[in-house]
Amino acid sequence: MKIVVAGADGLLGHEVVRVCAGYGDEVIETDVAKDFRCLDITDMDATLAFLEAEKPHWLVNCAAYTDVDGCEDREDLAYELNAKGPGYLAQACSKSGTMLLHISSDYVFDGEKPEPYTEEDPTNPLSVYGKSKLAGEEAIRQCIKDFIIVRPQWLFGPNGKNFVSTVLGIARERASINVVNDQRGSPTYSKDLARAIRALIEQDARGIFHVCNRGSASWYDLAKKALELAELETRVVPVSTSEFVRPAVRPKNSILSTKRFTETTQKLMPLWQISLQLYIKEYLFEYRKSGQA
Numbered sequence: 001m002k003i004v005v006a007g008a009d010g011l012l013g014h015e016v017v018r019v020c021a022g023y024g025d026e027v028i029e030t031d032v033a034k035d036f037r038c039l040d041i042t043d044m045d046a047t048l049a050f051l052e053a054e055k056p057h058w059l060v061n062c063a064a065y066t067d068v069d070g071c072e073d074r075e076d077l078a079y080e081l082n083a084k085g086p087g088y089l090a091q092a093c094s095k096s097g098t099m100l101l102h103i104s105s106d107y108v109f110d111g112e113k114p115e116p117y118t119e120e121d122p123t124n125p126l127s128v129y130g131k132s133k134l135a136g137e138e139a140i141r142q143c144i145k146d147f148i149i150v151r152p153q154w155l156f157g158p159n160g161k162n163f164v165s166t167v168l169g170i171a172r173e174r175a176s177i178n179v180v181n182d183q184r185g186s187p188t189y190s191k192d193l194a195r196a197i198r199a200l201i202e203q204d205a206r207g208i209f210h211v212c213n214r215g216s217a218s219w220y221d222l223a224k225k226a227l228e229l230a231e232l233e234t235r236v237v238p239v240s241t242s243e244f245v246r247p248a249v250r251p252k253n254s255i256l257s258t259k260r261f262t263e264t265t266q267k268l269m270p271l272w273q274i275s276l277q278l279y280i281k282e283y284l285f286e287y288r289k290s291g292q293a
């Protein structure tokens with residue numbers, strides 16, 4: 001299979017490239033970052049020319065503006081990358097006969113549902129980021145019928161800024177850290193998500209899929225487990241969202257149901273605690289190798 005990955009220099013993009021290459025796919029890594037073949041998702045003409053020249057089977061879009069708080073100040077950029085960009089990709093895919101797999105977000109929900117969200121649940125994003133990601137989904141749906149949209153959440157993994165690596169970095173410098181304990185989600189390893197994405201491609205699936213690791217946690221639970229696995233003794237202090245005000249409002253409970261994913265692929269997502277253990281081992285290996293320990 002020939003697969004173009006947009007945003008290949010990001011947290012998820014790196015893993016999608018690695019997993020697909022492991023399947024023997026011909027993978028073309030693209031990004032706006034230097035050292036990558038340039039595919040700017042906001043340039044429709046260039047994207048169409050690229051796809052017509054390369055004739056891939058699939059375009060996997062991992063590119064986005066992912067700074068949730070930054071989106072509140074830079075609404076234009078958020079909509080350009082997260083809404084218009086996916087719409088341009090859908091048009092380019094439609095014209096070139098390429099299948100599109102796009103990554104959206106759990107932040108399309110308001111977090112008021114006590115149970116895990118299914119793909120059929122009504123959306124109601126609270127932040128500019130969430131609204132721009134939902135607009136991206138709508139731009140795709142208006143343009144093409146055949147697509148895969150994956151909504152993941154709470155990503156951690158190598159090759160990119162994420163909550164777990166940030167907490168481990170801060171914990172080395174402080175005796176205690178405050179972490180929000182009243183927002184819940186399912187922490188998700190970028191490598192597990194990349195395997196799930198490849199499984200959906202394998203199945204030639206269509207539509208929206210929620211994909212996250214199994215089990216749920218608060219940010220506090222996740223920080224505590226990460227520090228325990230990294231054997232750091234920094235105290236984690238649980239605080240409420242109201243004590244930790246951020247520019248963007250986050251959903252209280254954005255746990256996603258992966259039932260549809262499992263029924264489609266016959267695959268069960270791993271438990272987040274097991275995947276976190278694997279990531280922390282990898283993180284510590286890289287940390288020690290860099291001579292910082």
Ligand SMILES: NC(=O)c1ccc[n+]([C@@H]2O[C@H](COP(=O)([O-])OP(=O)(O)OC[C@H]3O[C@@H](n4cnc5c(N)ncnc54)[C@H](OP(=O)(O)O)[C@@H]3O)[C@@H](O)[C@H]2O)c1
Pocket residue numbers: 006007008009010011012013030031032033039040041042061062063064065066081103104105106133151152153154155156160161
């Ligand atoms: N991280 C999470 O916790 C999380 C949770 C839910 C959903 N998601 C979604 O998952 C996807 C992947 O997230 P991620 O954390 O891997 O993101 P990321 O690390 O921020 O990677 C995004 C990549 O896209 C690139 N990019 C920016 N503008 C571009 C453009 N115009 N054309 C092509 N590439 C461009 C970025 O380059 P620069 O760095 O140079 O800008 C970066 O390499 C996104 O759709 C995100 O919304 C993420």
